[in-house]
Amino acid sequence: MEITKTSTKPKVQEHDHHDDHHDQSFITKYIFSEDHKMIAKQFLITGIFWAIVGGAMSSLFRIQLGFPDMDLTALSPIIGNWLTPQGKIDPEVYLALITMHGTIMVFFVLTAGLSGTFSNFLIPLQIGARDMASGFMNMLSYWFFFLSSIVMFVSIFVEGGPASGGWTIYPPLSALPQAVSGSGMGMTLWLVSMALFIVSALLGSLNYITTVINLRTEGMTFFRMPLTIWAFLVTAILGVLSFPVLLSAALLLIMDRSFGTSFYLSDIYIAGEALSNQGGSAILFQHLFWFLGHPEVYIVILPSLGITSEIIATCSRKPIFGYRAMVYSIFGIGVLSFVVWAHHMFISGMNPFLGSVFTILTLIIAVPSAVKAFNYIATLWRGNIVFTPAMLFSIGLVSFFISGGLTGLFLGNSVVDINLHDTYFVVAHFHIVMGSASFFGLFAGVYHWFPKMFGRMMNRTLGYFHFWVTFIGAYLVFFPLHYIGIAGFPRRYYSFTNFETGRIESFIDLNTFVSFAAIITFIAQFVFLFNFFYSMYRGRKAPKNPWNSNTIEWTTPREPGHGNWPGAIPKVERWPYDYSKPGSDKDYIPQHIPLSKTPESNMPEDSSR
């Protein structure tokens, strides 16, 4: 591919003197900042806050599942009104907790927290831009997210409790306050919060797309972009195309809830009363929801895959294997993710013929996913692997991506899904492939780019400790759930004491074990938090390019100021994966080093990279 000239030239000059005037006020620097790096940090910190909330909730309901007889009265100062007089979690509160947990983890942590942090931080730095295309929109994106967070947080404490119809909020359950008390005020706030969230996601995504397309520095052709950027770009496109559909689904739901329409409601008798709604379709909501919902799972995982591609190449001291194949599979996954949504609905009552179609489409998407996994492993082959904490988390991600992806072959095959749908098998599947894998990408990214974010290093030993406890812990928590699911145990069950005669005992020990593992794993995350905040202020000062990496963010000063590069933006001369090139005496050649300076290692293919 020949070099596409980008139109950044005038902009570059205009910004050249940018970092002389550093005297911003506290407010414009830390709060209403338009600097992509600060906004990234805001997303990260907010994401961490939500991860703690979501994680604490999971510990709480894991206690209910693992120790059903435990008396929680001791916790009543914190969660007093969630308990029954016997000191147990109320069944509706249980549902509210899993709903909030799912919503928080999927949207607030792994969408906003992950994309918000790394797309913001890395896009301008890795493509060589002074900032995002629109700093103002970028700032708005964060503040809409912030507002959305506040509304969601408040909803946890309102009368009747937060939304409790599951994170998928299927109507009629979510439409009728008579059906569950969380569908009153709590659900209204959930919808408002998500509407704000969608605005934030759209503002962010549009910005990422524009920036990647328009603001690449000279020489940064599309096929010289690091895989992180490809992943963020496709993620953003997915977001732009799918979030509006969720918004429309939510709007119709709001109409049904408050204005007497019947989009989703029909023939309902509840609380001693036959409702007048007729002609609506409950399935319609599911179609709309999953039209977002499935791309959403890729919105969650793709950035993590991008991050690990970069880290695995850097830390194996090798080019990523099959760069182009990786790009095409990111695209393949992106396109296909829009045509598989109904695999979540095989037994929803939709026409079985549709089920067949979606089975085929679903299993096609397994192919590019498999390609990615194989390419990661091939990158390790004959590498010179440095196990930094970031590298460990990346390898952990690949391990989870494979384990969890494989169970997708069961769920994606409609006939096998009949028996697995909505059981704990599904819980195991998505926690491994989406929850754990994305979280590991998030951790990997933080460990790897912390030096660029805060100019200091995180403590390695704690990083190793954190990795091993979390890696083993996550497998111990989520792997056993497969067995429980194969045995036909439904998800979203408050307790199994009433479940089929004679089957109560079968998994009591296993559930207790899983809960233990979950709580220990959760507590271990505080080691990470300590490391994170301590190193922010007291960590050892980072060198300019601590991982001997090729990408151009490492050519910025230790703590890049506004505008990122004090002088001109470096020109990009080669692809980002010239690691351990034969002939070169160093094992890396950064992207801004021209070929003319490295005659000893140039190859015929270099002109096409």
Added chain:
Amino acid sequence: MNLIIGIILFLSLAVVFLLFRSTEILSVAKKKIATSFEDSNNSFNAISGVVFMFLSFAVIFWYSYDQFENYFLPMASKHAPEVELLFWVTMAVTFTVFIITQVVMFYFGYRYRYKKERKAYFYPENHKLEIVWTVIPAIVLVGLIGWGLVKWNNIMGPPPKDAVVIEIMGYQFAWASRYPGPDNELGDANYKLIDVDNIVGIDFTDSSSLDDFMPREIHIPKGKPVLFKIKARDVIHSVYLPYMRSQMNAVPGMPTQMWFIPTKTTAEMREETGNENFNFEIVCNKICGRAHFSMKHTVIVEEEWEYIKWKNEQKSWIEKNPDYYANFVKNNSTDVAVLND
């Protein structure tokens, strides 16, 4: 108890903190640059990966083998073994891939861990290899899908004509069932007619509803196709019969259905499981509110002659609720169908 937990917590915190301080101080003392690749922990991490992997394989194999009876449910419908066969073939395929990829990955991690004197092998691509590992999964997937779709179409396809038809309705938080009675035809129902007694809203202006009956427990005959006509009256529920490997959502405003052929009676299952209280149960498998977790309904599978005997003993709904019916006739005198005997 609380004290013990507290102490354990405190001790682990102390350990972590010591770990942290000592390494931090050590690395400062040794003047190591913060990023040196020669990290004494590199081999530790590489080896731990391999050890972790083998330990997990051991545990997975042991548990999967040891607990098989516990997590693998007996199969009680004609299509269950077919579904399970595909399930286990998929398991064999995925498990093989799982083992191979994890072994290769952690082995590479160990084998190619950092050594100062070595240089990594610059190996950016190999089209042949990439085509191979694109095409092979694709072929395997086509096999799995093709097989799956054939089965799917059989199971979800139209039921045999002679199927025993039963209407199942889910509501917060129980199930109701209605049989067509001797005329083999379910009468109409309308959600507007629902009240405390007539919970499914049977419409008695339709003469075929007059002999419909609503038992406390569902009875079905072994060896005969059974068709569930499924409804919900408030929120979505799901009819899930794990032993039959059958499931279908119950959706308000949209009738759904599922059918299967039971192959084991309740009595046979009691013998097989050694549990004399065993019962097939419909469990609700779609979140539906407060008591979702306890929404279930007993299903009794019996020999055909037992089933017929049971069915003949059932009294129609209006026989059981004569006052309700009388009232209904009074209020709808113009268009009520009359029992014509």
